[in-house]
Amino acid sequence: MDFSIQPTARLMLWAFRSFEEQLTQRLQEKGFSGVKPSHFNILRHLDADGMRQIDLAVDAGITKQAVGKMVAELVQAGFVELVNDVTDGRAKRVIYTATGKSLINESVSIVKSLEKEMSEVLGIEDYATLRTSLVELLNYYQSGQDQGE
Secondary structure, three states, X not given: OOHHHOOHHHHHHHHHHHHHXXXXXXXXXXXXXXXXHHHHHHHOOOOOOOEEHHHHHHHHOOOHHHHHHHHHHHHHHOOEEEEEEOOEEEEEEEEEOHHHHHHHHHHHHHHHHHHHHXXXXXXXXXXXXXXXXXXXXXXXXXXXXXXXX
């Protein structure tokens, strides 16, 4: 495929998906066989102290039903568990298990390794420019400029 003719946003999305696939593969090689790329949408939002599912849904920008499905998969894989919320007897909190905490620690290490690889592939200066450019784009869009303000 000729990537050079693709829209920039599509290239960023494909690069991100490739990054998550590499992260998943390396985690699976480290023994975390139950992890899937779709789980990262929950794992990257789950606070260290746990969260209610509704708060996860808001943070992740997905429906409560989608969160429920992914949380059920993560529970089955042994990465999280559901416990009663002490502030609301009707609610459940999603918290990391010991295995889930190990998964997160290993993920941090692998992400650092993947970023080092990106720096090697692009070169230190181009990698720094990429990061700076992405931050500039995020600042632009987060400031409301995308709405013509």
